[in-house]
Amino acid sequence: GNSVTQMEGPVTLSEEAFLTINCTYTATGYPSLFWYVQYPGEGLQLLLKATKADDKGSNKGFEATYRKETTSFHLEKGSVQVSDSAVYFCALEETSGSRLTFGEGTQLTVNP
Amino acid sequence: NAGVTQTPKFQVLKTGQSMTLQCAQDMNHNSMYWYRQDPGMGLRLIYYSASEGTTDKGEVPNGYNVSRLNKREFSLRLESAAPSQTSVYFCASSDLRYMNTGELFFGEGSRLTVL
Numbered sequence: 001g002n003s004v005t006q007m008e009g010p011v012t013l014s015e016e017a018f019l020t021i022n023c024t025y026t027a028t029g030y031p032s033l034f035w036y037v038q039y040p041g042e043g044l045q046l047l048l049k050a051t052k053a054d055d056k057g058s059n060k061g062f063e064a065t066y067r068k069e070t071t072s073f074h075l076e077k078g079s080v081q082v083s084d085s086a087v088y089f090c091a092l093e094e095t096s097g098s099r100l101t102f103g104e105g106t107q108l109t110v111n112p
Numbered sequence: 113n114a115g116v117t118q119t120p121k122f123q124v125l126k127t128g129q130s131m132t133l134q135c136a137q138d139m140n141h142n143s144m145y146w147y148r149q150d151p152g153m154g155l156r157l158i159y160y161s162a163s164e165g166t167t168d169k170g171e172v173p174n175g176y177n178v179s180r181l182n183k184r185e186f187s188l189r190l191e192s193a194a195p196s197q198t199s200v201y202f203c204a205s206s207d208l209r210y211m212n213t214g215e216l217f218f219g220e221g222s223r224l225t226v227l
Contacts, residue, residue: 004154006154041220042220042221043116043202043204043218043219043220043221044155044202044204044216044218045218046215046216049215089154089155099157099160099170100157100216102147102154102155102156103154104152104153104154105154105155
């Protein structure tokens with residue numbers, strides 16, 4: 001079946017540091033890939049997406065590139081802020097429908 | 113601008129008690145979902161309803177039942193709660209028009225503790 005694996009957390013960075021959160025996936029066919037973010041006390045919200053190989057999703061300074069050859073969708077940001085502290089989830093969508101499979105989530109804490 | 117509303121936000125149960133988590137969305141979405149979130153395991157799909165009148169099992173359906181009452185509402189019932197069902201539960205919805213874009217809209221979550 002489909003699966004998503006994220007780098008182990010938690011991740012703690014200083015403000016303005018570079019962020020990478022690794023995500024790899026296993027899927028049949030050609031899934032769409034997503035990053036969701038969960039701020040404290042809130043539900044998840046879509047951060048960015050990529051629907052085909054070599055697509056780059058971007059939003060709020062975050063970027064991720066769909067790499068089919070390495071089955072990866074790593075999340076990056078050049079300079080993190082305290083307000084980026086949250087849990088980040090990588091997810092994939094089956095090509096046959098609208099169900100999402102989520103990774104285990106990575107807790108990010110950014111210190112001033 | 114309510115979006116997806118879940119009730120209750122917090123609940124403590126004793127083993128064997130029953131309860132229902134309520135979810136309503138005001139975005140006219142066709143599809144609705146119930147997920148549970150556990151530390152180190154991410155979100156796992158319990159049940160979903162692709163459209164009004166249909167429900168299907170997800171990854172972890174055992175111990176739960178659901179009802180798609182109408183297009184707006186999708187409830188999750190625990191008939192006989194067990195400590196293993198201690199978790200944070202999220203309801204979500206999506207519009208079939210956006211199928212294959214992956215955008216789910218989530219509620220704020222319901223934290224359930226079973227003693």
